[in-house]
Amino acid sequence: MANVRTYNRNVRVGNWREDATLEEESLKDFLHRKEKGQLTVQKTGMLRQNILKPVHLTVSQDGFLRYGDTVMLVNTEGTKSDPHEPCTLSIIADLSNVMSHSQVNTDPYLQGPCQVGGASSLKPCVRNAFVITSVDGTSNGTVLRYEESFALRTTAGFAGGLYLASDLRTFEKCAKLSRQQEVSLVEQHGFFCWWRVVYFDPQERLEHEGYPVQGNTKVLISHCKTNQCLAALANHVLWTPFGKEYEVTAHTFLDSHKAEQKSNHWMFITADPNEQEQSILQRQHVSPITHEHQPNPKTVIDTQGEKEN
Known part of the structure; x- marks a missing residue:
């Protein structure tokens, strides 16, 4: 009697009807969402x-930056103790930032606030392209x-x-890793x-005040309200x-000579006139990811332009 099967596979026991209905509803919901x-x-x-x-x-x-220009912001290198490859100021967004106008327009868009970080990709795209916008008309x-x-x-x-x-940095609002002044993307425009833009060499800063800013050269980007410079932190990595990307904050790093360190040095990158689908930095720089077997990869060429008469 121990080997006698009381039930076979066709016998339905328990709340079989309820279980079958739940499976059907789950499948219908999955297909509808898909x-x-x-x-x-x-x-x-x-x-x-x-x-x-x-993005183009x-x-x-003429080499000068103008309002309305679409550019990339690139930090070319870190400090001596924490060097890193060139990184671009980029949007960090997830599904919680994606919204859509269900009644007016079905096209999705990003909703702030969004984080920013330093990405290693040098290819111009929606994520790392920024427009220089006027604040006074x-x-x-x-x-x-x-x-x-x-x-x-x-x-x-x-x-x-x-x-x-x-x-300004507060106890509740600051960068996640470094606890420095936070930088983010918001919807409302304000002070x-x-x-x-500040000239990167302190000894020639006064002489350059009021002169046009040349693209593809090292500069400092200072926040008007807090007077802190934009910085890419090589020793603070965000996943x-x-x-993997570097944390970007607003903090001025000074050396022993009271000069801003390389973490605060940025470049406004424009398109290559000969090939508009890529930036000038792409032409000058060979990525170590795609050319990892080359012993001496090309370095970024930084030429400082002369003043406009």
């Missing part, structure tokens, strides 16, 4: 597809000058037109979104949906 593109894997793919879409940077004919096409207030805005469309902002 049709609407609401699955997590679909949303993640949509986010990466839109935020990594290539502005081609500067100056028309597009006007030359940007040293010590002149301006704003940095993400591109229109999926990037949402967010503004790069910072504010905390104002920045100014983001896009990989």
Whole structure:
């Protein structure tokens, strides 16, 4: 009697009808969400597809930056103790930042606030392209000058037109790892979104005040409200949906000579006039990821332009 089977596979016991109904409803819900593109894997793919879409940077004919130009911000190197490869100021966004106008427009867009970080990719895309924007009504096409207030805005469309902002550090609002002054992207424009370009050499800073800013050269980007410079921290690594990136804060690092360190040195990168689909930095720099077997990769060429008469 121990080997007699009381039930076979066709016998239904317990709440079998309820279990079958729940499975059917779960399958219907899955197919409905898949049709609407609401699955997590679909949303993640949509986010990466839109935020990594290539962007054409502005081609500067005379080398000077102007309001309305689309550029990349690149920190070329870290400090001697914490060196790093060139990194671009980039948007850090996840699914919580993706919104859509269900009644007006179905196209998704990013909603602030969003984090920023230093990504290793030098390819211009929605994630790392910024527009130089006026804060006092100056028309597009006007030359940007040293010590002149301006704003940095993400591109229109999926990037949402967010503004790069910072504010005084508090106990509750600061950078996650370094606990320094936080930098983020916000929707509303205000005084905390104002920045100014400062000549990187302190000994020649006064002489350059009011002169046009030349692209693809080292500069400092100082926050108008707090007077702290934008910095990329090589010793503070963030793990983001896009990989390993450096933390970006607003903090001025000074050496023994009271000069800003390399963490505060940035470059406004424009497009290569000969090939507009890539930046000038891409042409000058060979990525160690794709050319890891080369013993001596090319370094970034930094030429300082002369003053405009």
